[in-house]
Amino acid sequence: MVLVEVKAFGVGIHDRYYVPGDMFFPGKAKFPYVVGSEGSGIISKVGSNVSNFVIGDEVLFTSGLTPQGGSWAQYVCLDASVLIPLPEKLTFEQGAAIPIAADAAINSVRDLNLIDGEKLFIAGASGAIGTLVIQMAIAKGIQVVASASSKNHDYLRSLGVEMTVDYSDPEWQAQVHSLSNGGVDCALAIQPGTVKDSMSVVRVGGRVVSVSGGDGTQSERNISIMQFEHSDDGVELVKDFVSHVANGSIKLVLEKVYSFNQALEALEKAETRHARGKLVVRTD
Numbered sequence: 001m002v003l004v005e006v007k008a009f010g011v012g013i014h015d016r017y018y019v020p021g022d023m024f025f026p027g028k029a030k031f032p033y034v035v036g037s038e039g040s041g042i043i044s045k046v047g048s049n050v051s052n053f054v055i056g057d058e059v060l061f062t063s064g065l066t067p068q069g070g071s072w073a074q075y076v077c078l079d080a081s082v083l084i085p086l087p088e089k090l091t092f093e094q095g096a097a098i099p100i101a102a103d104a105a106i107n108s109v110r111d112l113n114l115i116d117g118e119k120l121f122i123a124g125a126s127g128a129i130g131t132l133v134i135q136m137a138i139a140k141g142i143q144v145v146a147s148a149s150s151k152n153h154d155y156l157r158s159l160g161v162e163m164t165v166d167y168s169d170p171e172w173q174a175q176v177h178s179l180s181n182g183g184v185d186c187a188l189a190i191q192p193g194t195v196k197d198s199m200s201v202v203r204v205g206g207r208v209v210s211v212s213g214g215d216g217t218q219s220e221r222n223i224s225i226m227q228f229e230h231s232d233d234g235v236e237l238v239k240d241f242v243s244h245v246a247n248g249s250i251k252l253v254l255e256k257v258y259s260f261n262q263a264l265e266a267l268e269k270a271e272t273r274h275a276r277g278k279l280v281v282r283t284d
Contacts, residue, residue, distance in 0.1 A: 001047045001050070002047065002077070002080050003043070003076075003077050004041040004042065004043055004044065004076050005042045005044045005074065005075055006073055006076055007282065008040050008041070008281065008283060009036050009038060009039035009280070009281055010099065011263070011279040011280065012037075012100055013270050014037060014100065015072075034072055036063065036070035037062060037100060038070075038098075039063070039071035039076065039096045040058070040093075040096040041058070041059065041061075041076075042056060042057070042059075043059060044075070046080075053080055057085065058085070059083045060083075060242070061078055061082050061084065061099065062082055062099040062103070062238075072281075074283065081235065084099075084235065084242055085239075086242075094252055097277075097280050098241065099238055100128075101129050101278060102237075103234050104211055105129050106234075107229060107234075108133055108209055108211060109136050111209045112188060112209050114186070115185075116140060118185035119143045120137050120145070120184060120186050120187065121146075121147070121176060121188070121198060121202070122145070123189045123190055123191055123197065124147065124148065124189075124194060125144075125148050125161070126146075126149075126152035126155060127273070127275055129190055129211060130146070131159065131276075131277050132250065133188060134156070134161060135159060135160070136250075138159075145161070145163045145164075145176055145179060145184060145201075146161045146164050146165070147164075147166075148166070149274065152276060153166070163175070183203030183204070184201055186206050186208065186209070187201065188209050189211065189212070190211045191212060192212040193215050195208060195225060199217065204222055206223050207224045207226070209228050211228055213227060253276065253278065255277045255278065258282070262281070266279045266280075
């Protein structure tokens with residue numbers, strides 16, 4: 001095991017799910033409870049069986065979504081297997097923003113099985129996961145159509161999005177079809193409750209991947225619907241992703257860095273599901 005002095009931690013809607021009394025861990029998580037599932041910091045102690053890290057190493061980590069809680073703390077005790085070295089080019093704030101969003105983005109892109117030249121629709125594209133998926137998809141030769149509030153359209157186009165639509169516009173589906181001639185090849189439903197709407201703009205025989213869980217939508221027109229799944233080699237995949245952020249091939253967007261006493265404000269912002277990129281809290 002390794003003891004890490006936490007310097008920053010990421011904040012997401014998932015942090016709200018894993019609190020005492022929540023449906024995920026009914027009767028298991030109890031107060032006092034430490035929220036948080038990702039962060040970055042400096043190793044302050046290492047166990048006798050740890051050989052690949054030493055005191056003073058700067059790392060990022062995912063603490064896992066467990067009833068025991070996690071990274072909203074001064075120190076967190078972790079298995080060395082979940083640690084990833086923090087490159088010198090990245091700040092603690094950047095490192096803390098990566099683990100959860102990168103893992104979701106990597107697995108979503110894998111499950112979408114994107115093919116060069118395809119068109120992808122993303123529902124809820126301006127958040128942390130969407131921002132990363134856009135860049136990964138474009139790098140694969142994919143045309144991206146993105147749904148977000150109108151205030152985020154310029155931002156999305158700056159990332160290379162082909163078309164932006166406002167989900168509050170009753171004509172948004174027709175706008176997507178005008179680009180795709182019968183529907184896009186696939187869709188990523190990031191926001192909850194968007195599977196059905198996402199499927200409506202996918203061509204016959206296309207595919208939809210949901211990040212936030214199924215909403216009971218039944219497949220139509222031979223369209224496959226699946227929930228993305230975490231992979232067993234997630235740490236290694238995120239480690240590789242970190243190298244792309246460090247060399248500048250992936251742009252990491254932080255909407256705001258909060259102080260520790262603003263952590264609940266950050267969580268409230270995450271709950272609105274209108275953050276642009278990632279929210280991070282610095283502990284000092």
